[in-house]
Amino acid sequence: MVEPLVHVEGLKKYFPAGGFLKKVWVKAVDGISFDIFEGETLGLVGESGCGKTTTGRLILRLIKPTAGKVLFAGKDVTKLRGKELKAFRREANIVFQDPYTSLDPRQTVFNIIMEPLKTHGIQVDDPEGFVTKLLYEVGLNETHLYRYPHEFSGGQRQRIAIARILALRPKFIILDEPTSALDVSVQAQILNMLKNLQKKYGLTYMFISHNLGVVRYMSNRIAVMYLGKIVEIAPAKTLFENPLHPYTKALLASIPVPDPEAARTKPKIQITGEPPSPINPPPGCRFAPRCPYAKDLCRQKEPKLKEIEHNHFVACWLY
Amino acid sequence: MSAEEVYEKKILDRFSDALIAFVVKIITLFRKDWAKRNKSRIDEWRLMLYALNRSPIGIAGLVLGLGFVIVGIIGPWIAPHSYDFSYIMATGKFKEYYLAPPGTGGALLGTDDLGRDLLSLLLYGARVSLMATVLVLPIGITIGIIIGLIAGYYGGAVDEILMRLTDVFLAFPGLILALAFSSALTQRIALAIAHSQFLTSLISSLFGVKPVDALNVAPILSIIVALWIVWWPGYARMTRGLTLQEKNNVYVEASKALGLSSPSIMFRHILPNVLGPIIVMMTLDIGGVILTEAGLSFLMGAMVKIPDWGAIVQAGSQYLVQGKWWLVIFPGLAILISVLGWNLFGDSLRDILDPRTRRSIEFKIKKRKKIEKGEKQ
Numbered sequence: 001m002v003e004p005l006v007h008v009e010g011l012k013k014y015f016p017a018g019g020f021l022k023k024v025w026v027k028a029v030d031g032i033s034f035d036i037f038e039g040e041t042l043g044l045v046g047e048s049g050c051g052k053t054t055t056g057r058l059i060l061r062l063i064k065p066t067a068g069k070v071l072f073a074g075k076d077v078t079k080l081r082g083k084e085l086k087a088f089r090r091e092a093n094i095v096f097q098d099p100y101t102s103l104d105p106r107q108t109v110f111n112i113i114m115e116p117l118k119t120h121g122i123q124v125d126d127p128e129g130f131v132t133k134l135l136y137e138v139g140l141n142e143t144h145l146y147r148y149p150h151e152f153s154g155g156q157r158q159r160i161a162i163a164r165i166l167a168l169r170p171k172f173i174i175l176d177e178p179t180s181a182l183d184v185s186v187q188a189q190i191l192n193m194l195k196n197l198q199k200k201y202g203l204t205y206m207f208i209s210h211n212l213g214v215v216r217y218m219s220n221r222i223a224v225m226y227l228g229k230i231v232e233i234a235p236a237k238t239l240f241e242n243p244l245h246p247y248t249k250a251l252l253a254s255i256p257v258p259d260p261e262a263a264r265t266k267p268k269i270q271i272t273g274e275p276p277s278p279i280n281p282p283p284g285c286r287f288a289p290r291c292p293y294a295k296d297l298c299r300q301k302e303p304k305l306k307e308i309e310h311n312h313f314v315a316c317w318l319y
Numbered sequence: 320m321s322a323e324e325v326y327e328k329k330i331l332d333r334f335s336d337a338l339i340a341f342v343v344k345i346i347t348l349f350r351k352d353w354a355k356r357n358k359s360r361i362d363e364w365r366l367m368l369y370a371l372n373r374s375p376i377g378i379a380g381l382v383l384g385l386g387f388v389i390v391g392i393i394g395p396w397i398a399p400h401s402y403d404f405s406y407i408m409a410t411g412k413f414k415e416y417y418l419a420p421p422g423t424g425g426a427l428l429g430t431d432d433l434g435r436d437l438l439s440l441l442l443y444g445a446r447v448s449l450m451a452t453v454l455v456l457p458i459g460i461t462i463g464i465i466i467g468l469i470a471g472y473y474g475g476a477v478d479e480i481l482m483r484l485t486d487v488f489l490a491f492p493g494l495i496l497a498l499a500f501s502s503a504l505t506q507r508i509a510l511a512i513a514h515s516q517f518l519t520s521l522i523s524s525l526f527g528v529k530p531v532d533a534l535n536v537a538p539i540l541s542i543i544v545a546l547w548i549v550w551w552p553g554y555a556r557m558t559r560g561l562t563l564q565e566k567n568n569v570y571v572e573a574s575k576a577l578g579l580s581s582p583s584i585m586f587r588h589i590l591p592n593v594l595g596p597i598i599v600m601m602t603l604d605i606g607g608v609i610l611t612e613a614g615l616s617f618l619m620g621a622m623v624k625i626p627d628w629g630a631i632v633q634a635g636s637q638y639l640v641q642g643k644w645w646l647v648i649f650p651g652l653a654i655l656i657s658v659l660g661w662n663l664f665g666d667s668l669r670d671i672l673d674p675r676t677r678r679s680i681e682f683k684i685k686k687r688k689k690i691e692k693g694e695k696q
Contacts, residue, residue: 094573104570
């Protein structure tokens with residue numbers, strides 16, 4: 001069996017949400033487990049507020065988990081301190097969704113890219129040449145060296161953010177909706193660039209997005225999240241061809257088809273209503289209140305992730 | 320588009336260009352590639368100065384404010400007489416020089432009840448006021464910024480403790496505290512000065528007084544110490560608020576993910592981004608310190624034996640009823656002009672440093688240029 005690069009087990013994050021007499025918790029991530037193998041891209045999809053981004057931040061120890069563990073190359077990230085934590089920061093990183101605030105507006109591109117190197121005490125003989133090379137890798141050039149972030153477009157800023165991370169030669173990068181703030185034409189460029197970089201440097205990605213098309217294009221395997229839980233994990237192709245969980249089916253059915261004929265014949269699974277509050281999730285399956293197939297069992301007992309086919313896990317009482 | 324292309328230049332703009340070119344040249348002497356690497360920043364400076372040049376009130380304020388600083392520095396050297404020179408003692412003509420009106424035999428602004436030259440007193444007094452601001456503000460601001468940054472960045476319990484501490488200090492009534500301090504501290508400070516050769520010479524050169532009189536600076540020093548205590552909480556609160564706001568920007572989290580330590584995130588990334596409003600507040604506070612210091616030395620009057628604007632007004636106020644107006648009006652004007660200058664400059668600095676209002680100033684200038692061009696065609 002191949003050791004996974006990232007192994008997540010029973011990860012939980014509860015945020016305090018006021019409450020006067022009794023403490024109330026928002027269960028943003030509520031006990032998830034999955035593996036990410038070296039060189040692959042794991043897609044993480046789900047609607048807004050289901051805990052995708054929180055999962056990413058937990059894996060990188062940007063916030064402390066309430067419970068559970070994250071193993072990165074065998075080491076428990078949640079217990080790292082001091083030097084070890086810093087070494088981990090060199091190997092795993094994140095590209096954020098909003099390119100407009102992810103760069104310090106008072107630093108030139110050169111400083112932005114050099115700073116992580118200085119922080120980790122990495123010496124380069126020719127800083128200017130080093131940064132220029134990196135800029136070329138992400139599709140920019142030396143004329144951009146001494147400019148400030150506000151002089152760039154969103155796509156260019158995202159490229160700078162990627163170059164800044166590449167400077168550290170990481171193994172694992174979390175891409176937190178890296179293209180959702182960009183124009184469609186720019187999105188494609190950035191995605192292709194990310195794919196090329198992955199091939200070139202043997203990077204491992206976790207791709208967080210709510211855009212199913214993009215996730216399908218980028219990922220080897222896809223995990224579907226709903227209200228702090230993972231409901232289905234499968235290889236990308238399998239998931240799209242044979243979705244098992246009703247929520248996944250509904251998600252796939254919601255992709256607009258640009259052909260009215262095909263749209264009419266497409267299987268329709270519609271879900272109604274809003275996702276329940278993460279403060280007080282329903283007992284049993286969290287999707288049960290909105291699920292067209294819900295049985296009594298679904299409302300009482302929580303389903304566990306089960307391997308239905310090879311590599312295809314689903315948490316649903318229907319299977 | 321660089322700054323040169325957009326603006327039609329006024330004489331002041333040429334002057335600012337020359338100023339920036341000079342500064343850049345000096346920096347380039349020490350760091351070779353600086354100009355190339357900071358082209359965008361230099362352009363930004365230029366735009367700021369152009370915007371300032373289009374604010375007559377700001378320029379007036381800057382001139383008055385800088386005037387105060389320059390007079391404060393060179394005052395003791397250009398004063399016609401020493402601060403302890405008395406026309407009465409020098410000439411023996413008591414009747415002529417006792418409270419002589421402006422213009423009497425060499426005394427341009429008149430003399431006080433000891434026959435001292437008022438103009439010289441005011442010039443020496445400028446140094447005292449300047450030293451008060453120089454000693455109070457940087458220390459108060461540094462304490463305030465550090466506490467505010469830490470409270471805002473860490474949040475939670477740290478924030479709670481630091482901010483309640485700040486509240487305690489904010490609750491001190493500044494003037495009363497300063498008065499209490501001056502009565503409690505003056506003697507000790509005076510003793511310390513008397514016992515130390517170094518302190519004596521340092522204080523006499525800083526405040527422009529003779530070494531013999533260094534002891535008499537003690538009341539002013541105790542005012543300064545009191546002002547340290549009451550001046551930082553405002554900055555701590557402001558910095559905390561700005562930090563809380565700035566912390567929400569993703570670059571803070573990105574820096575953390577890259578492995579930067581909390582202090583370097585705070586001081587290298589957050590601080591430069593929140594400095595604008597702090598600088599504006601500091602500029603406005605220069606006037607505040609001058610005023611408070613003058614007010615306190617006015618209240619302490621007789622304790623202050625060295626030329627201080629507030630003390631001069633206090634000493635002169637008893638002769639006001641006799642129609643000897645110059646002892647009150649001239650020092651009052653000196654205070655008014657320096658405070659007003661910095662306040663005016665601070666106000667226009669706020670507009671210049673805030674990118675939104677600056678853009679609107681720039682927009683106005685550009686637009687006018689376009690209209691003029693259109694008319695020509």
